[in-house]
Amino acid sequence: MAKRHVVTFMVLTSLIPCAGCRLEVNGGVRGNGDVATETRALDRIDAVALECRGDLVIALGDREELIVEAESNLIELIVSEVEDGKLTLRASRGTSLRPTRPIRFALTVRSLDAIRNTGSGDITAPRLRSERMDIELTGSGDLALQGLASGACSLRLTGSGDATIGELRADELTVRQSGSGDVEIDEGGAGRFEARLSGSGDCKAAGFRARRASVHASGSGGVSVHVEDVLECRISGSGGVRYGGDPDVEVTTTGSGRAERR
Template sequence: MRTLGTLACLSLAACSGSGESDPQLANTAQRSFAARDFTAISLEGPDTVEIRTGGDFAIEASGEPAVLDQLLVKSEGGTLRIGRKARKSWEWPLRSAGSITVQMPEIRAASATGSGAVTLDRADDFSGSVSGSADLTIGMLGGRTARLANTGSGTIAAAGAVDTFSAELKGSGDIAAPQLRAEEASVILQGSGAVQASVAGPARVALDGSGTVDLGDMALCTSTLAGSGSIRCAS
């Protein structure tokens, strides 16, 4: 595939009469970090993080050299913290984002603050949160509990199956988990956002604002509603 891609690029260059390389690709570097012994990840800033579970600890980052120079990656108290180093008063802020891939045996919690994004393949008994415009995507949740909290305008997306699902949303963001199945749930929503999940059992819902809660037609809800929002359950 790499050879085919190279040939395609060469053909395009020949047709356009230019053999110049993409300056963005030419200005991309890679860097490794040696942090280990963590079960949680905290992202602060504009970067993107992809988490792969099931292997030994490994951290790789790619991006512009200036961005990589400013990356702060350290393991502290069981949490891998990813952010930017303190900027000098005369330095311009870097607007470009880096891309970080983290491999780890298992993960229990992840948070994202700012405008970045975290993508996670799978987790059991997981707690996730976002604020600002950050996003969090979990491919497969399992175990007894899943706790998701959103206090911004971003989106938490998840699928899987758990015994108990807890969601707290404050703001205009979303907790979009229509493919997450749970036996029971607790949902608190304040604002104009939306919470979705598939609950087959009792659910407690408190909605204050114009948002929407949709737990499917098998959820047996005990709910309180203040505002113009809507709640969808079996009862």
């Protein structure tokens, strides 16, 4: 009987998780519930890519650093690597993270030229200024940008994530949408605006003013924008173009979509 008690105790003890243990669940490491914070020093960062679970908040400051908040057995598996000024946030190779608490990143940089989100986490950023800004969303995660002033800005969306920008001012703005994610620009303007839509996502920029605009819509997604001088439209899908202003309009339509003045 004593032997049976000893065996039972050993089995029960083995089921109790410890803070430093990695619990593998369905090929991934499950978080232990113990949240920890780690500060990592950075230098000369001009681009960031979020490639793992977690939400990223970007701030501007003179001292560049990354603060990671995650469960203690997962935080060591979160890699922040820098190559040619690009900071990539990802899980350790061959590892899948199964957090039970939110993963959060707080990044402070002097400036940024590129933002990339390939995962399901969201990115929030303040007003940014750059000679050129490249933004790419390929997953389900969203981007919320308070404002942007740029010489040339490129937005590329291939997933279901949305990009929202409060105010955008640029010499040139290029938008490429091939997924279901939407682009929403509240206000601003550009000398030239170019949009290529082949998915179901919409480009909502009714408060954005462009001197010249070129729109090619081959999917079900539509575009709304204010144009002052010239608007060129090629519509081969069901998505339409709604425009404000009084531009010279040239429309080529082979689909069911239409170009309409608001």
